[in-house]
Amino acid sequence: MWEFILDRAGYWAIIGLMMIGLFIAFSAENLIKRLVGLSLFMTTICLFYVTLGKITGGTAPILLKADMTSHYGSHAAEGAEAHLAAAGSERFADLVHTYSNPLPHVLMLTAIVVGVATLSVGLALIVRIREAYGTIEADDIRAMDIEAAIAQEAQAEKDLNEAAA
């Protein structure tokens, strides 16, 4: 029981952090705070992915000396056919050391850089919203939109009445 809980306590803590990020993104009316919450959410999801790729006793996925000696530099002298024949057995090396899973690292590395790029697109949109509305509070912007719509409708109705008269 205790082992089961300890095995998963890391996941639970990360899920808690994720939910705080989601809560900020949901509850904040200020658009910049909302984007900060979203980026927190994204960082924590990356944390979750990378934590899933951790292997007990493993090290960073950069091959150590013992794992790169197999055949490097020898293939230049041999023929291509011999290599293709040997490839089946030679290609899969037996690793001396344990490494963590490199795949989540690759996925999250690019996701972080793309995350900052998309974050800045969102910020640019917020700057334009500030210039158009004079505020970056979502509820104020909503109220202004509704006011404008009501005024427009009243104007249209007035025009219609004038045309009929």
Next chain:
Amino acid sequence: MTDAVLGGTGTALINILLLAILFVVAIAIARLRSLFAIVMLSGVYSLVSAAWYILVDAVDVGFTEAAVGAGMSTAVLLGAMLLTARTAKPEKPFSRLGPFIVCLAVGVMLIYATIDLPALGDPSSPANAGVGLTFLEVNWYDTGVPNVVTSVLASYRGFDTLGETAVVFTAGLAVALLLGFGERSLAETLRRSPQPETRPPSVPRDGDAT
């Protein structure tokens, strides 16, 4: 299996400390109203999570997070904050109840789902025993590059990285189209002052006797 992240007492202490700092920073961001403090704390959050990445052996990701999260995204957020507002409006107390209940429900569901997940650090879990292990085994024969992350990024998943590069380029283009390329401000600064000046237009500095 328990030793995966909780390996040894020292590592366990470091893990608990890092997670505690992350929690404190996240809760502070949720409660604060000063946007400057929020932006700075988000940089702190990125830096601490970079330390966590190093702990779970993701050195490349930790490096990226430290450079991007603590450097670039803080600078971009500060630039946008200077153009918009300094403080957030105080929130109505009951308007946060709905989001809180939703997040609580989602969190409980996700935690329920982790019961089926393999234990932290399990070498034979489906995620770790599949294609990730194969990359490690064939990497040296195929590419001869010691850093498996680089070879997977650039060689095995080259299409993916091409797409990501295009996304970064497109994002730069989109921001420039929305806000202007920045040359207008250069021209304006030059027109306003006959001699070249070194003062940034948007960053006020105290004590500069201009």
Next chain:
Amino acid sequence: MKGDHHIILRVVAKCLIPLILIYAFYVQFHGEVGAGGAFQAGVVLAVALILHSLVFGLTATMRAVPPWFTRGLSAVGVLVYAGVGVWAMLNGGAYLEYQALFFEPPGGHDGQHAGIIIIELGVLFAVSGGLSTIFYALAGRVAEIRDEDW
């Protein structure tokens, strides 16, 4: 110069910026054997530019690295990356198949090394150019915010 109040800041930044640039290129070209790679190097380059503009002013930075250069750099980066794929196709391989660059059998590493180095250069150009363009766009806009909002 009237920037006497910031003399320490200026001198330290003047010493630091070349070091940051060298570090970025170290990260770029040692990405194959150690931690790091083109994405990180691109971000570090962009951060060096931001530090320069914070200390010496946006105008000085825009004179040193003009905005048309950064946005062109970012486009050239994507073209370099896509060009390696076309090169492989011209040699009869699949798109981005580095083995085809120098007509190597499986297990040959020259094409892989060359391909990875060139596409990492493309990524470096695209990321540093794109992020610098984003920074110029955000910093180059004149703030119209009231001071009492602070």
